Amino acid sequence: MQAFKKLIATVMPxxxxxxxxxxxxxxxxxxxxxxxxxGPYLFDEWRYQDIGEPEMDCSQRPLKQEFILNNxxxxxxxxxxxxxxxxxxxSREHAPWALEDYVFRxxxxxxxxxxxxxxxxxxxxxxxxxTAEQVDQLFQQVLPGYQLDIDLDAQTxxxxxxxxxxxxxxxxxxxxxxxxxxxxxxxxxxxxxIIAYEEERVKRAPWLFV
Amino acid sequence: MSAKTLYxxxxxxHVVSTEEDGSSLIYIDRQLIHEVTxxxxxxxxxxxxxxxxxxxxxxxxxxxxxxxxxRSVGIADPxxxxxxxxxxxxxAEFGITExxxxxIRQGIVxxxxxxxxxxxxxxxxxxxxxxxxxxxxxxxxxFGIGTSEVEHALATQCLTQKKSKNFLIKxxxxxxxxxxxxxxxxxxxxxxxxxxxTGYAIEFAGTAITELSMEGRMTVCNMAIEAGARAGLIAVDxxxxxxxxxxxxxxxxxxxxxxxxxxxxxxxxxxARFDKVVEVNASLIKPQVTWxxxxxxxxxxxxxxxxxxxxxxxxxxxxxxxxxxxxxxxxGQAITGIAIDKVxxxxxxxxxxxxxxxxxxxxxxxxxxxxxxxxxxxPGSGLIKQQAEQEGLDKIFIAAGFEWxxxxxxxxxxxxxxxxxxxxxxASTSNRNFEGRQGYGGRTHLVSPAMAAAAGxxxxxxxxxxxx
Numbered sequence: 001m002q003a004f005k006k007l008i009a010t011v012m013p014x015x016x017x018x019x020x021x022x023x024x025x026x027x028x029x030x031x032x033x034x035x036x037x038x039g040p041y042l043f044d045e046w047r048y049q050d051i052g053e054p055e056m057d058c059s060q061r062p063l064k065q066e067f068i069l070n071n072x073x074x075x076x077x078x079x080x081x082x083x084x085x086x087x088x089x090x091s092r093e094h095a096p097w098a099l100e101d102y103v104f105r106x107x108x109x110x111x112x113x114x115x116x117x118x119x120x121x122x123x124x125x126x127x128x129x130x131t132a133e134q135v136d137q138l139f140q141q142v143l144p145g146y147q148l149d150i151d152l153d154a155q156t157x158x159x160x161x162x163x164x165x166x167x168x169x170x171x172x173x174x175x176x177x178x179x180x181x182x183x184x185x186x187x188x189x190x191x192x193x194i195i196a197y198e199e200e201r202v203k204r205a206p207w208l209f210v
Numbered sequence: 211m212s213a214k215t216l217y218x219x220x221x222x223x224h225v226v227s228t229e230e231d232g233s234s235l236i237y238i239d240r241q242l243i244h245e246v247t248x249x250x251x252x253x254x255x256x257x258x259x260x261x262x263x264x265x266x267x268x269x270x271x272x273x274x275x276x277x278x279x280x281r282s283v284g285i286a287d288p289x290x291x292x293x294x295x296x297x298x299x300x301x302a303e304f305g306i307t308e309x310x311x312x313x314i315r316q317g318i319v320x321x322x323x324x325x326x327x328x329x330x331x332x333x334x335x336x337x338x339x340x341x342x343x344x345x346x347x348x349x350x351x352x353f354g355i356g357t358s359e360v361e362h363a364l365a366t367q368c369l370t371q372k373k374s375k376n377f378l379i380k381x382x383x384x385x386x387x388x389x390x391x392x393x394x395x396x397x398x399x400x401x402x403x404x405x406x407x408t409g410y411a412i413e414f415a416g417t418a419i420t421e422l423s424m425e426g427r428m429t430v431c432n433m434a435i436e437a438g439a440r441a442g443l444i445a446v447d448x449x450x451x452x453x454x455x456x457x458x459x460x461x462x463x464x465x466x467x468x469x470x471x472x473x474x475x476x477x478x479x480x481x482a483r484f485d486k487v488v489e490v491n492a493s494l495i496k497p498q499v500t501w502x503x504x505x506x507x508x509x510x511x512x513x514x515x516x517x518x519x520x521x522x523x524x525x526x527x528x529x530x531x532x533x534x535x536x537x538x539x540x541x542g543q544a545i546t547g548i549a550i551d552k553v554x555x556x557x558x559x560x561x562x563x564x565x566x567x568x569x570x571x572x573x574x575x576x577x578x579x580x581x582x583x584x585x586x587x588x589p590g591s592g593l594i595k596q597q598a599e600q601e602g603l604d605k606i607f608i609a610a611g612f613e614w615x616x617x618x619x620x621x622x623x624x625x626x627x628x629x630x631x632x633x634x635x636x637a638s639t640s641n642r643n644f645e646g647r648q649g650y651g652g653r654t655h656l657v658s659p660a661m662a663a664a665a666g667x668x669x670x671x672x673x674x675x676x677x678x
Contacts, residue, residue: 016528016529016532017525017526017528017529018404018405018504018529020504020642020644022623022642022644022645022646022647023644023645023646026646026650027623027624027625027647028625030246030247030274030625031246031275031287031289031290031292031293031625032289032293033249033250033253033292033293033296034249034250035250035253035357045645045646045650051650054289055289083525084405084525085404085405085408085438088404088405088438089340089435089642089644090339090340090623090642091247091338091339091340091342091354091355091356092246092247092356093247093250093338093356093357093358096356111405111408112408113405113408113438114374114408114409114438114439114440115340115353115354115355115356115440118355118356118359119356119358122356122358122359123358170231170232170233170372171229171230171231172229172231172233172370173233182258183358183362183370184258184260184361184362184365184366187235187362187365187366187368187370188365188366190226190227190235191366193226193227193235194226194235194237194263194366194367194368197226197237198237198367201237204472205332205468205469205472206465206468207460207461207462207465207466207468207469208239208267208333210465
């Protein structure tokens with residue numbers, strides 16, 4: 001996994017609440033057995049005028065110009081600013097895969113759905129939680145080219161005017177994301193504890209081990 | 211020892227280790243696997259040269275992509291076919307049991323798990339699917355995960371998790387005739403919202419819940435995720451124990467008696483502390499119909515579609531406007547006046563035998579309305595299909611102009627050939643009414659099986675309570 005230390009990037013505002021993972025990446029693209037290549041289909045139904053199909057070449061598809069992802073002024077934005085309950089619904093990790101593949105490395109919102117939030121950390125994406133008021137303030141400030149400076153180690157966002165906004169993140173999630181660590185390798189360091197747990201559990205619930 | 215909630219008990223029972231920031235390594239008793247969220251996980255194992263920690267704790271079944279029509283001709287869509295074949299290959303390579311399309315036990319993963327006794331009380335259960343919350347109906351801790359965690363659970367039989375908060379939803383009293391588990395859970399979501407349970411494990415309790423069959427309890431827990439909670443839970447009682455007795459994967463002989471003793475403790479202790487409590491009066495719940503593009507956009511059958519001008523929160527106001535536009539509806543319109551094009555009876559929410567019985571009893575001796583182009587009935591598993599056929603339900607549906615299909619997820623998420631065309635309106639027993647969920651531009655109204663069946667006969671939504 002790609003480590004996340006600092007990110008200085010422009011912001012794209014997506015002013016809508018309860019954006020679900022079906023909207024982030026529609027179901028037909030979940031038929032892929034690969035992990036990469038979902039970026040061109042990110043927000044497919046909001047982004048294109050036609051119906052997307054897996055492995056379609058998107059370069060010639062008619063765009064819905066009013067959708068912000070198609071706005072030339074926000075191209076290259078790596079920070080997505082959005083509203084509450086982002087990523088609700090389906091557990092599909094294809095949602096963070098698509099966001100990451102498109103180019104988003106950080107998201108700022110008042111809240112996220114639990115599974116989506118968790119999935120972001122497995123894919124080098126930092127989902128930042130700010131208060132609804134702080135998010136509102138950023139929505140008022142954001143214009144094309146509006147840049148934020150995100151520092152995971154310091155847990156701060158710095159605005160162009162130098163205002164510093166602090167955010168919370170669990171220590172263990174931060175550690176893994178900051179260092180881009182392989183979760184499985186870390187867990188396997190505790191293999192002896194897992195075995196000890198099983199040895200004790202089999203006495204209480206032997207039917208789980210037959 | 212202090213009083214514990216059911217969730218506390220399940221959590222404590224599975225902690226392998228805990229880190230300083232409170233996140234814990236949790237042991238996973240059962241992983242269910244399907245074709246959509248697992249290929250990249252198996253690929254990850256191969257790349258890292260890893261094998262499953264405990265192969266037998268995994269059970270796989272293809273459900274999302276499978277056709278609900280004649281299986282003998284295989285899967286027409288080459289992309290879907292490759293995904294289903296990939297699951298078969300991966301399971302064969304890693305030695306994991308899979309119920310393939312020709313197996314009568316094949317069906318929707320969340321229907322198959324309990325039916326086989328592969329998911330049991332007291333277990334931790336995961337699956338790369340958000341509706342894993344279904345299995346919490348048996349007093350288990352069950353939650354959906356992403357593909358990275360599918361790989362992690364395969365490789366280590368554990369997951370790193372942070373403990374959720376405890377949320378008790380008590381549904382007091384009794385529902386009136388014609389009100390189902392689906393109406394109860396939709397009413398709850400309407401009350402607490404789709405993010406009301408975010409960060410919590412929800413325990414459903416109260417007489418209206420304990421009165422439910424296991425099937426009904428699964429419907430309620432299934433939609434905990436639509437209230438934002440990864441896990442929904444219901445305490446174990448005799449209904450739970452009786453349901454699991456003699457299931458193929460349930461403990462046998464001495465182990466069964468041992469399990470039974472242990473499982474009877476799977477309830478919240480008197481005086482256990484919850485971080486949040488909501489009480490609902492069951493007797494006030496009416497048949498529910500969603501009108502918008504989020505499950506929280508739900509009203510009773512006798513209500514009207516809300517007007518965005520009555521909403522003071524500007525973000526919510528915008529959401530209502532977006533939803534009305536997408537759904538092709540007007541504020542103030544009566545729900546009973548909404549005509550439908552299709553009916554879908556199925557999904558991990560409502561495809562179990564009692565759902566099919568409820569729908570069949572509504573359509574028996576009647577005919578699908580002329581404006582309803584298609585009414586699909588998709589059983590949750592091959593065994594449910596067989597049982598329904600033994601009871602003659604298939605004949606009732608077919609005589610009424612409903613189609614009787616093979617088991618799978620089908621039009622709940624339209625990954626196979628069953629989907630809505632743009633602008634088509636569907637009375638659906640599934641769980642999500644998101645934009646495009648049942649097909650590009652499709653319009654979904656979530657209802658109970660009896661309500662969906664009645665809409666298929668009437669051609670528009672009707673109140674099943676006074677409609678027979």
